Amino acid sequence: MGQTFTGLLKAVRTRAASAGGTGQAPAAPALLRLCGDHLAALAAAGPIEDASTTRLVASLGTLTTACTPGAEGLFDAVLRAGRDALQAGGQDRARFALALAVEATGMRERSKGAWRLRGQALDALGRRDEAVRMYERHLTLQQDEAAAHEVTRRIETLRELGALLDGAAALVPDPEDAARLRALHDAPADRARTGFADVVRRRTAAGGVGLADPEVRRLTASYAAFRRLLDRDRMADPLPAGAGPVGAPGLRRLIQGRSVCVVAGAPRIAEEEGAPGSALARRIDGYDLVVRCDGPHGGAGPRTDLHAVTLRGDPPWAGPAWGRRAGVRLVFGDPLADWRRALRTRLVPGAQDHIGDASLRRPLTDPALLGEDGWGGRTTTAFTVLRLLHFLDAADRLDLVGFTPPGRLPPREQAWVTAHTAHEDATELRTELR
Incomplete structure (x- = not known):
């Protein structure tokens, strides 16, 4: 990544220095300067460790390539880079997204996507009155009723x-x-x-x-x-088929005084659990509440009382539906708009009794819950739900099943588990937390 990043920055600076050539789009020189300045700032900030920034750098590479004479797709590349900048978070990236959005609205004055991006960037910067004006401009062009409703709701919130x-x-x-x-x-x-x-x-x-x-x-x-x-926006989160929302207090009541196990999703564990007469299956079935993470999305499967899933992919709302039956489904993801859209498109009516509300969508970094620094966006789903359950401190017993020997979690997460382990039984593949 380091060599690629350095090469990209050098290429952008070279193209910016020679901008204005025949066949180049009128906006290209300004866009190249914006990309070069932002890439230089990213380089000065140190190594890139989170996936959202990596996606942003890739988008900037696509954008700078689209700025070359004769290239196609410049406008789409501008919008993609702006959206990725907003998703990466932070005020500097929001300002960068706004600069890209201004260029985009100049390129296509009747683009609803450009005006929405401009509104979202102003919204992220806290410039709410200006954001409302940009969102209203977007609505004059928007024909999709569902998308218009979402923007209208945001205007009402602001x-x-x-x-x-x-x-x-x-x-x-x-x-x-x-x-x-x-x-x-x-x-x-x-x-x-x-x-x-x-x-x-x-x-x-x-x-x-x-x-x-x-x-x-x-x-x-x-x-x-x-x-x-x-x-959270002023309207309630979407909850299909009568499923009830659950926040931290409600989740705590659901696990109060119960024995809970978080089961690893490794293929070997699934194979052993599914074997006829499996001792592992009997041990798991002995817990009051069984937690499983990510994994298969539909059809019949092993008992799952709480299913935790982290939004992945690009875009995260385009993944398979969560059709496997679970008592509680917790969906971890950010930003809020993507999380809401994923719930609308991937939840299956009747597949869950309770859905984690927006207060549980990023428990490790949310200052209203754990607010722990340093975990970033790459935390595994298993550790996220484990750390949340441990923080709630309501279960009579909280175990990991299938996470021994060490190596099934990244080193920092494994170090946390080790520091909070009361007992480990490698024979039973069980780690008991204190």
Whole structure:
């Protein structure tokens, strides 16, 4: 990857220096400069370790190739690079996506995809009023009812966020705090969250009135609603065939006092479990709740009380449907829009009783749950669900089955398991966590 990355950066700089040649698209020089600057910033940031950034670099390679004289597919390459930049996350990449979107809307003024990308980039940057205008421009061109509904819902969410800020500003007597709240109209989500919380903290502490003051209670209620809307759109998550949503409290109640095992999905384990008279199958069946990860998607299969799956692939909503029966299905994935779309397209009505809600879609990095740094986007599904269940600390017993000997988990995940192991029985392929 290092040599490829260096070669790509060199090629972009060479093409940018000679931009403007015959047969080259008018937007190509500006696009090459944008790609070169962003690639240089990525190179300065150190080794690339996450899959989303790797996809972004590949998209930039495609885009720079499309900038060469006589090449085709430039517009599509711009949109793809912009979407990958947003999915990679971070303010720098959102600004890069916005710059690409501006070029795209200049190239094709009637492209609904370009205007939506521009709205999404502004949305990610916290420039909500501008994002609404771009989304509305997109809606004037959008003919797909389902896609239009999704954008309309987002517009309603952004407007409600603004109304909550304005309403909260009217509840604080300090003019400076009121101005701070109104300024959060154009703040990224993390800064808006922190800024609102600071104002609430000061108002609650002022004069010792606390929650006894009705206006303070209204202010804290506005803050709670604002926090929810930052992470979830105003409409409920899609739940087919009557399946109920479950968050962390509900999941904790489901596993409270029960014995739980997370079963490895290795072919050898499946073969041994499926053998006639299997001792392994009897041991697994002795647990109150059996957790399985990823794996086959449909048809009859071994008992699965909780199925955990991580969104993979490009795009993640295009994968096989989750048709195998499970009591609870947890879907891990980011960003939120992709997660929602995957639920709409891949969940099978009647295949689950409960679906993990948006609060459980990225438990390791969500500050409202574990909020642990350093795991990145490559964490295995088995470790993600194991770490979540261990964090909830409600199971009477939590075991791994089929993860011995070591090597079935990446080194850092295995190190965590080793540090939290109370007992290991290689004969039974069982690791008991403390």
